[in-house]
Amino acid sequence: MKRFVCVLLSVVMTAALCVFPASASGTVTLTYDLMYEGKTVTREYEAGAVPEQESFSREGYDSCRCYSDGGFTEHFDFSKPLTEDKTVYVRWLTEDELVNITVYLDPADEEPTASGEFVRGEVPGQFDAPGREGEYFAGWYRNRQCTVPYNPTEVIIDSFDIYACFADSPDEVTGYRIFDSPQAKTPVVGGFIKKGGTMFFPASPKMDEDQLLEGWFLDRGLTSEMDFSQPVTDSEISLYPSVLGEEEVYWVGLYLDPKDAAPVGYGFVKKGKPVPEPESPSREGERVTGWFTDRALTHEADFVSPNEDDISLFPRWEAIHRHSITEVPETAATAATDGCGKHWICTECRKWFYPDNPSLVEIEDHEEMVIPAEGPFVRGDANGDGDINISDVTSIQCFIAEIETEKFCRAAAHVSGSDRLDITDATYIQYYLADLVDTL
Numbered sequence: 001m002k003r004f005v006c007v008l009l010s011v012v013m014t015a016a017l018c019v020f021p022a023s024a025s026g027t028v029t030l031t032y033d034l035m036y037e038g039k040t041v042t043r044e045y046e047a048g049a050v051p052e053q054e055s056f057s058r059e060g061y062d063s064c065r066c067y068s069d070g071g072f073t074e075h076f077d078f079s080k081p082l083t084e085d086k087t088v089y090v091r092w093l094t095e096d097e098l099v100n101i102t103v104y105l106d107p108a109d110e111e112p113t114a115s116g117e118f119v120r121g122e123v124p125g126q127f128d129a130p131g132r133e134g135e136y137f138a139g140w141y142r143n144r145q146c147t148v149p150y151n152p153t154e155v156i157i158d159s160f161d162i163y164a165c166f167a168d169s170p171d172e173v174t175g176y177r178i179f180d181s182p183q184a185k186t187p188v189v190g191g192f193i194k195k196g197g198t199m200f201f202p203a204s205p206k207m208d209e210d211q212l213l214e215g216w217f218l219d220r221g222l223t224s225e226m227d228f229s230q231p232v233t234d235s236e237i238s239l240y241p242s243v244l245g246e247e248e249v250y251w252v253g254l255y256l257d258p259k260d261a262a263p264v265g266y267g268f269v270k271k272g273k274p275v276p277e278p279e280s281p282s283r284e285g286e287r288v289t290g291w292f293t294d295r296a297l298t299h300e301a302d303f304v305s306p307n308e309d310d311i312s313l314f315p316r317w318e319a320i321h322r323h324s325i326t327e328v329p330e331t332a333a334t335a336a337t338d339g340c341g342k343h344w345i346c347t348e349c350r351k352w353f354y355p356d357n358p359s360l361v362e363i364e365d366h367e368e369m370v371i372p373a374e375g376p377f378v379r380g381d382a383n384g385d386g387d388i389n390i391s392d393v394t395s396i397q398c399f400i401a402e403i404e405t406e407k408f409c410r411a412a413a414h415v416s417g418s419d420r421l422d423i424t425d426a427t428y429i430q431y432y433l434a435d436l437v438d439t440l
């Protein structure tokens, strides 16, 4: 229905033009709507003349801009000839709404060449390419080193500097063109970057709320996706967005709590791609231990398999468990029974921890702490060959380095009386062999 009305309107307008061709000649009126207190200023022009931009001032404002619509989405184009009556909408701006772009025509310059005021939240667009004798313009950059290219599709939020960068040869320059659809005939913006550098990620083209930018492609057929992490090596690139419609995407709603009525956020993902796992939100004293697709938390979310349908994700919150630990002293091995090394244990969750509290490193393999019963042993005779000598030191070193040895008696090797069997035990045996200590 809406489309029909539009078509009808355009037919009427065409008809009107045919009936009154005189309106293309004679005089036309340019009306400036000053957008306050109903103030307007009108100027008469000969039809086909290029209008001159007027400037206005208003108490309490620093600057103004002229737009072709009252919603201030498009700047009025004063370079086009006036063929019919038009209205210019004046937007008043305070200092807070203005930002500066400072231009350096040479990255080595201390003083800027020029500077311009732009409206915060608008897209300044591309700047003209400056010429320089014997060198080739290689694009506008955000830094003197010419490594971060200026992105002319980006909304300006804060003031910044831009630098004109040059190359010695045209072979060192890549020209780029950015289109707003694979069908578009003319690019939205074009420019240059240094070949071998990386390209900026363009701002998304205008999309509906239920559409998703899948990515940017180097061809209209959308077969070759641009990899923005790789250096650009072509002399020329064109970028086309792949915008997915309602039919091609599924919705993902992210809830902060299964009891919440509405999701805290949502997004769209291409059908056939797995659901992206959200980052765990944080909450005092609790942590997320899983994501579910139902409020009852019975169906765990699958972040691996391809998905087609809209999905809601609910986190399962669990109170963060604080271990309540007690010390378990070493039980010495005997000839017949295994002993166990000193450790800590949580009286609630029964997890084991190394004795170097408070780091609470969990001992997952309890076997590690077992001091095996290995029959009668001689303290210090780590390899059980019946003699205490340097080979026992080697044996301990092998054990520490996790090198397999034929026989190793842990109970015999652990001579230092410390919490853990380590190099101290080997040192202790060396002291003994050097007669620095009397007993082991």
Ligand SMILES: [Zn+2]
Binding pocket: 321, 322, 323, 324, 346, 347, 348, 349, 350, 351
């Ligand atoms: Zn615990």
